[in-house]
Amino acid sequence: MEKLSVVQYGCGKMSVYTMRYVYEHGGVIVGAIDINPDVIGQDIGHIMESEDKGVVVTDVKEARSLLEKTRPDAVIITTMSLLKDVEEALLLCAELGINAITTCEEAFFSWNSNPSLTERIDTLAKKNHCTIAGSGYQDIYWGGLISAICASTHQITKIVGESWYNVEDYGIALAEAHGAGLSMKEFDEKIASLDQISDEERAKIIESGEYAPSYMWNVNGWLAGKLGLHVKRQSQKCIPEVYHEDIYSSTLGKMIPKGDATGMAAVVTTETEEGITLETKCVGKVYAPEEFDRNEWSVIGEPNTTIVVNRPQTVELTCATVVNRLPDLINAKDGFIGTFEMDELTYRTSPLNTYIK
Numbered sequence: 001m002e003k004l005s006v007v008q009y010g011c012g013k014m015s016v017y018t019m020r021y022v023y024e025h026g027g028v029i030v031g032a033i034d035i036n037p038d039v040i041g042q043d044i045g046h047i048m049e050s051e052d053k054g055v056v057v058t059d060v061k062e063a064r065s066l067l068e069k070t071r072p073d074a075v076i077i078t079t080m081s082l083l084k085d086v087e088e089a090l091l092l093c094a095e096l097g098i099n100a101i102t103t104c105e106e107a108f109f110s111w112n113s114n115p116s117l118t119e120r121i122d123t124l125a126k127k128n129h130c131t132i133a134g135s136g137y138q139d140i141y142w143g144g145l146i147s148a149i150c151a152s153t154h155q156i157t158k159i160v161g162e163s164w165y166n167v168e169d170y171g172i173a174l175a176e177a178h179g180a181g182l183s184m185k186e187f188d189e190k191i192a193s194l195d196q197i198s199d200e201e202r203a204k205i206i207e208s209g210e211y212a213p214s215y216m217w218n219v220n221g222w223l224a225g226k227l228g229l230h231v232k233r234q235s236q237k238c239i240p241e242v243y244h245e246d247i248y249s250s251t252l253g254k255m256i257p258k259g260d261a262t263g264m265a266a267v268v269t270t271e272t273e274e275g276i277t278l279e280t281k282c283v284g285k286v287y288a289p290e291e292f293d294r295n296e297w298s299v300i301g302e303p304n305t306t307i308v309v310n311r312p313q314t315v316e317l318t319c320a321t322v323v324n325r326l327p328d329l330i331n332a333k334d335g336f337i338g339t340f341e342m343d344e345l346t347y348r349t350s351p352l353n354t355y356i357k
Contacts, residue, residue, distance in 0.1 A: 026351025107134025
């Protein structure tokens with residue numbers, strides 16, 4: 001097989017790394033797509049802060065034409081966090097029979113948050129013999145790493161996880177989705193109130209495709225799938241994060257007054273038929289000077305084990321994970337699948353194309 005060819009869909013902060021990592025792992029970018037007029041027409045080398053690559057960013061309106069012309073081995077989609085926001089891109093890839101992997105957090109395991117759209121994408125991907133998947137930081141640090149610890153444990157009663165990340169690193173859409181800059185009243189009306197509902201009401205919203213899951217909602221589904229657990233009940237609660245002083249957000253372009261939300265903590269509790277409970281929390285906020293990314297997980301049982309990762313470079317780890325997953329994506333069965341159904345993720349010492357079966 002020749003060099004693994006990739007189209008980059010979304011040319012923002014994440015693409016700076018994903019595109020460079022593709023090149024440095026022996027692949028090649030054959031096209032790039034974006035909606036932003038400021039980057040459309042630019043050579044991707046400019047975005048990567050390197051020499052020109054002879055590939056210019058194409059308007060998203062021409063996405064179909066570009067994909068039909070280039071027929072890449074895979075598409076990397078680094079745009080939005082909710083499945084409905086990447087629906088057009090994923091359905092297009094599935095229709096054209098082109099493998100696609102996305103950093104969309106909901107796509108990590110969207111069967112439990114938007115099953116109808118997931119089913120549509122899955123059906124189309126199977127029909128046209130390609131694979132669609134979600135991956136990123138959570139693939140290892142909220143997924144594979146945790147399942148590996150579980151594999152060394154005799155009996156498990158509970159899995160507890162907590163992860164912090166700075167919303168400033170991911171753009172305005174994510175910051176706003178976390179309630180950054182909202183007053184307490186606005187946070188309660190726009191975010192917290194959405195989860196102050198019964199299980200029956202939540203099930204109806206999920207079925208309609210309008211549910212807004214936190215990242216851990218889908219992570220818990222992924223972990224349950226990986227560990228062979230059967231979910232009985234899952235609930236979510238969003239809690240505002242505040243700071244004792246005014247704090248400036250460069251992403252929002254404004255000062256957040258003390259007492260207003262700098263972001264939120266989303267707590268997801270999953271009860272399973274096997275008696276194992278998952279209690280996970282992700283904290284996304286505008287960081288104060290003393291705050292930093294961290295990831296802490298405990299597997300409670302016999303024995304108890306806790307792992308802590310301080311100051312992970314979340315953006316770079318997300319992008320490296322996605323690029324290292326490309327051979328697994330191509331080798332995987334057809335459909336919209338969770339990465340827990342793929343081979344265990346490994347570091348790629350050789351060019352990406354050499355791992356294609």
